[in-house]
Amino acid sequence: MMHILDEIRERFGAEWQNEQRPDLLQIGVQAKTIVPLLTWLKAHTPFVQLTHLSAVDWIEDGEFQLTYLLTDPKAHVSLMVCTRIDREQAEAESIHALWPQAVTYEQEINEMFGIHFPGSPRQGVPFILEGWNDIPPMRRDFDTVAYMNSHHPSRPGREHTDPRAYIGKVFGERGYLHDDD
């Protein structure tokens, strides 16, 4: 199935490609080619199902990664299309016209990462959170412990220990390492 990746590279250009497993191909493309690429894939190739849509925060690069997972239900192969968008102006084109269930994915990514999909019907409508007034929680710079400390008081007396630090304290600095490490 390597030829589908070559065809995508010729038609739309690709930044990288990878065969993770025989049934899972990966390709990285420019953000502006996403919608033409997915439209072409849905219309002219057997990759007709949108299985998953996800986002990853690469805060050190200042970018978000969007991952579209398409599946060929006949030949049982999946194609993972990845793209990077700018973290400051987080905006990507919506694909809800191609697959109706993408609305839910885009709504959740909008809420959890703050990535805006113009034109998608439920942008800005709360999906999971209610009355949220902080930065979107799945961003890497959102500190969940600090938020918990300032919003959800806990019962006095609870101690938190990091396992590695604790074992180091009890058994000496290298105590957490096995002899053969």
Added chain:
Amino acid sequence: MDNKPKSTLPVLVEPPKGAQPHGPLGHGYFLGETKRQQALPMRESLAKIKNWFRANSLWVMAYGTGCGGIELRPLTTARFDFERFGMAMRPTPRQSNVIIISGYLAVKSLKRVIRAYEQMPSPKWVVGLGSCTINGGMYWDSYNTINRLDLYVPVDIYIAGCMPRPEALLAGFGELMKMIKRGEANGWNHYLENFDWYKENQKKVINDWNMPDYNW
């Protein structure tokens, strides 16, 4: 790595100390009443009888707020069968007097739980199920779950575990029945006596408060 909670906690007001102590037999307020009724000898014996009846017909609201709801099904059906003890699941808060907070409580759920709790007729009891209701459990660092249930609703009894087995639940309910018979399960009175304190805590964590403020 130091994961200890910093001292940035909002200082929560403890419940005011001047409130009347709970009576030993747990007869509560009527709506509009501001002071606890004097416990007359006649009322004492009557309350004892009433508490005995109450303890033997606990009606539980069918609301699985968290993962613990999955163990309520074996509990209510043939194998563990809690109807032996006069308990039954009821579909609406208006017909029930026990609410089980079955595990962690997301902030969005907390709002509905408060609403349901306030709709239940007195006397009513709250059972906190699982470690997460006691102190956050394994979700102690989550941004969306509360850590201490008793700041928001008055908890009469906790059943620890993650998740507690149906036998543990039965033991917990047995203990709750004993407490009711002794007149010790008085969370509903505590809620009325410290209503402002509870409301203040609830409003601290629920950001868009659009529920009616009952004039109790």
Added chain:
Amino acid sequence: MTTTETAELRRRVQLWFGPQHPGITGNMSVQAWLEGDTLTAGVTHVGYLHRGFEKLMERRRYIQSFPIVCRICVPEPDTNEYLLAAGLDELSGLAAEVPERGRWIRTLVLEMSRLQMNLMTLGGHIGAMAMGAAPNWLIAMRDFVLDRFEELTGGRIYHMFITYGGVRRDLPEGFAERMEADLEAIEEKLPLVDNVIFDSSVFRKRAIGVGVVPEEWVDEMSLSGPIVRAMGIPRDVRKDFPYEKYPELDFEVVTTTGSDIYARAWVRRQEIAQSIDLIRQILRKMPEGPYCAKLPNMLTWTIPPGQTYVRAEATRGEMGYYVVTDGSDKVRRVHVRAPSYVHGVALLERMIPGTNIADLAPLMVSFQVCPPEMER
């Protein structure tokens, strides 16, 4: 206000189905609009169970993530454990080292988990129509499986049993015989259940021809699981994307036609029989040997950067994990592709217009909407 307007207002009623409702499949709600007793529109609301697992996993080491993922779907936790383990195995290269017996025990646990979930859902099918006998029996049968889980893993509901590199423990002595006894006890009572469910005129009247999902929606919305198999399409991740030891097992994908609530209940009933058969096959073929690879030090283990998507067949449909690692000792991102995410929001909202209000609960049970996996 004119009389027509008043009449129009009176015809439209907004109804919140859940979160506190005995017919809802967990802690979620459907905001529905009614005309008479027919639903005209509906919006699914989730978030009542959101714990932020994907965020919490970014703060925990790989081994510490396993107690978290099993709580993503409460009634069927093992699929989640397996998927995280499979993703980490693949990205770290441990996959080649997982011993044979470990893989067979994983398959056993996955199949036991499917069995108990299907038993419970079949009870839910008839319970949503307010009939109490069959759920009582089916949940008692499920408890037989839970007892074996307890013996094997130490927990009734949450097992935390499958980890990267294999499983946590070997099968106890005499496990196969006790499992066989339980399977026989379940098989013995299943005809009774059939009698009460599939021969019941009430169930037939309320399930046949109700909640028909059109076949065109399958690829359009990437539906999976019993919803698709009830249309006669033999689509099953265990066959299509074989994992663990399923290629070595002998089974056919269960299909039927009709695509209604009755057909989906029938698929579940057949899958119970299939799971019982598969568990017997697995226990027969179980080889001797180690059950877990030699694991790296869990406190210092790092996984090289990479991303993958692994999938497995939960009882509700295709469940998948998108796992991204960045070379550190914590996972970069885990995103759960839950079957209910599509079935409970997009599909349900599309099915609601025209449905009778009394059919909403059976419809949701037949989609097996599981709220905790929709919001994690």
